[in-house]
Amino acid sequence: MTDITNILIVGVGGQGTILASRVLAGAVQMTGQDVKVSEIHGMAQRGGSVVTQVRYGKEVASPIIPEGEADIILAFEKLEALRWLPYLKKDGSILINDQRIDPMPVVVGTAQYPSDVLDIIKKERKEVFIINGLGKAVEAGNGKAVNVVLLGLLARYLKIDKQTWLDVIRETVPSKLLEVNLKAFEAGWNSFDR
């Protein structure tokens, strides 16, 4: 089972991590591989830290990723990128939306939001991609499409055929939001720059 790819999608409740993980899993399924997704919701919907896990390969047993074994982390928010960093392999890649959302303890002043989140991550891992997801989503026509911008970035990174992604997005996203989401995906896809 060493041929399993492990992807962690992390963010803040309400950012659309679950939809992103579903599109990713759908695209993987179309490539004919076994895939498992694990998501936790409930309390986490209300602005808490959320994580979904996608695993794929020839055969996948456990739906959850052991700590230290994620190949890729797709982070919707900077602090969450840092929080989940121990899950990332030493030589893993992390794709980060350069957005800051203050957790309540920071808002009320009982905790500090580290000012150098991205620097810390860059020091810890070599492959770090940073993108202004929110800006690109707004450009595409809706700030809420930030999840699809990030998905576009991940898609380019994973080297799964682009048409496969577009097909899954068409199936997953409500038709009235489709155009914005396709634009958002394109923006993410084009921001990949190694």
Added chain:
Amino acid sequence: MKKLLTGNEAIARGAWEAGVVVCTAYPGTPSTEITENAAKYDEMYAEWSPNEKVALEVGLGASIAGGRALVSMKHVGVNVAADPLFTLSYTGVNAGLVLVSADDPGMHSSQNEQDNRHFGRAAKIPVLEPADSQEAKDFTKLAFDISEMFDTPVMLRTTTRVAHSQSLVELADREEKETKEYQKNPSKYVMIPANARHRHVVVEDRLIKLKDYAESTDLNRVEWNDTKMGVITSGVTYQYVKEALPEVSILKLGMTFPLPRKMIIDFADKVDQLYIVEELEPFIEEYVTSWGLDVHGKDTFPLIGELLPETIASKMVQTFGDCSPRETTEPNQLQYEVPPRPPVLCPGCPHRGLFYVLNKLKVTVAGDIGCYTLGCLAPLKAIDTTICMGASIGTAIGMEKAKGKDFARNLVAVIGDSTFIHSGITALVDVVYNKATTTTIILDNRITAMTGHQHNPTTGFTVKGEPTKEIDLILLAKAVGVERVQVVDPFELDELEKIVREELAAEEPSVIITQRNCALIDKSRNSPYIVSAAACTGCLRCLKLGCPCIAKEGKKVRINLAQCVGCGLCATVCPSEAIRKEGGAND
């Protein structure tokens, strides 16, 4: 064709394929999506019941009448449904009846982490445990067959990782079933003592037959590998063992009550060392040790919380040494402090205004289960107790009876609209009947919000989206005998505070209904508010609202325009009129 489904979607699909005609539930994480998905199938009637007890009663009615029924709830819901469940074990069924108990090891969204296999044993009904979505579907169908074969309700026990994980599922067509003939049979269905005494004998006899079945069913199977070590496991834990220890022999139990004793003893004989890996309680282990077998179980693996593949591997290595675990990467701990991110009330949440006022008045608050439970967190810190669905009003009565009327003058119970219907009504009756003066605040946000916006008897719609009669909470409160009932918008802070003070002072039962739509379903999104840096005095009163959009910046505050929904509560509490509707950017 294979489709990627969550365990919950797969259970709904399994019910549909099994020809089920009635699906009932009260929403609760991690079970909610079973009924949401079941409602999409036209061939099945589906309902959100007021609580789990009613859900099971509707299911048993359908079953006795001759239609297959699926009843779903979270683990703590079974506590509520336990009363009919234990007697339903005596009556048995006509058409198949399956009760899904979705347990939550790790308490991702629950107030405790009970192991409901104990309920199966206590009620003497079979318990099946699927390990992924394919099994969730297959076991659901099989559970209906077992139910009819043995004339018993069957418990399908899932856990969060099965319920909310997605894996590939092979779909099949629906097996359309004629509903079974209904025959009046009081000796089976009327549980007066004379009849129930006979039925208890039937239950014990059935259990013997079920034990035989457990020995031969494909639900339980051995996967032979290296015989140095054998592992008995069930549910999602089976997947963790497969991942962590690819070379051990596994006895995978799909049916964990009753257990296949011969099969287990036979398996134990053939392996050098026997381990039982199960989440939460030593349920299998206690049986196996009582049979005189030498096993490692909770001496090795934790009793508390979720199990993880890496925990299984490392604990096994510690006690056994040579178990060839799959190679794992040593996680590197971060040297940096990451502030926690607890869940919060959403921007524009109608509960915020109420908790702000309750905090300001320093009132003792008996709380309940729902989004509003988050009012216990800083900075609102307005809730003193949270026990279970519907407990707030009874708790407040008890506090008053123990401490007297003076204490009650500074005491309220808060409860959501759906929770009030679930099991708050009966306690409100107690307030009136037993002469308490408790003030009950019903936080009516027009939906069951915590679990993801399900309808309830106060919203005017069914789970299928059909319009229905809407319960009038004012008339209901008056009907149980509360004479003082007031309705207020929780964002009208002055009015709200005045009403809370009035009702606290009144030495008689009262109900305040705070009414405003859940911020997530309120479509009337207003333009955001901004802070005038010039006018802001840095008093930070707005931060006491605990709104995630307002953050401290230097000595003053700033509003996150992307998140703000324009509820304006911050402007209401700002003493220096520094917060106003957006005209330009923050200045």
